[in-house]
Amino acid sequence: MTDGSISLFKVDAFTRVLFRGNPAAVCPLRDWLPDSQLQSIAAENNLSETAFFRPQAPGYALRWFTPTHEVRLCGHATLATAFVLWNCLGETAEELQFSTRESGVLRVSRQGDTLWLDLPVQAIEPAECPADVAGALGAVILDCRRGPNWLLRVEDEAALRGLTPDLRALAAHPDRGFIVTAPADDPGVDFVSRYFAPNFGVDEDPVTGSAHCMLTPYWAERLGKSELAARQCSARGGDLRCRLLGDRVQVGGQARLYLTGEILLP
Secondary structure, three states: OOOOEEEEEEEEEOOOOOOOOEEEEEEEOOOOOOHHHHHHHHHHHOOOOEEEEEEEOOEEEEEEEOOOOEEOOOHHHHHHHHHHHHHOOOOOOOEEEEEOOOOOEEEEEEEOOEEEEEEEOOOOEEOOOOHHHHHHHOOOOOEEEEOOOEEEEOOOHHHHHOOOOOHHHHHOOOOOOEEEEEEOOOOOOOEEEEEEEHHHOEEEEOOOOOOHHHHHHHHHHHHOOOEEEEEEOOOOOEEEEEEEEOOEEEEEEOEEEEEEEEEEOO
């Protein structure tokens, strides 16, 4: 890194191989840049999230931006940040601690090549699915829950994979995002999902760690088990392991480094 620049790492999260999972940009900082500049960098990266972090004892302070908004929680970019610290920046601690503005303290540990996020459960309540949302998704909604995002269950994996939502109509809805889920066809996977957030500049997120803060307690209750295997059925796809531990969710996955570079600041 040279004066007037910051390092950039691009990491594919929740995958064992490149070009799958969810790509996140990770930018280490000495001090926070102006919010407008952080947002401009995220817009220029044009990924579902860019993570920015700086040292803050006893760990790091962490923030996430979509191309259009700062968000309160992002799982895959947190996993990518931990991967960069361990694999590119010489961090040696076996557990990393991240202080966030709205989601409290998050921790990441590692077991072999699996990184485990420790995230807060996001509470959900039964709700009636808005007619405009069901219409935009073009699907029969069997169950509807509301939390930080909408959680909507459809009949099966075929129905989930076949969704071709009206993204313009979803973007007009004031809420952040829409998690659509179903039981999995693969006997080694418990549930599948897709996530749409066009109102936040993300038409479909490839793999959404934070969505599993809602999905894990939902499917744990339905299936009567606290450890689950999950798959996100986007075009890139990704696999996650989930554990429900009281008011916390542990989400595990792998990551691969795709790119390193420099951002030349004006």
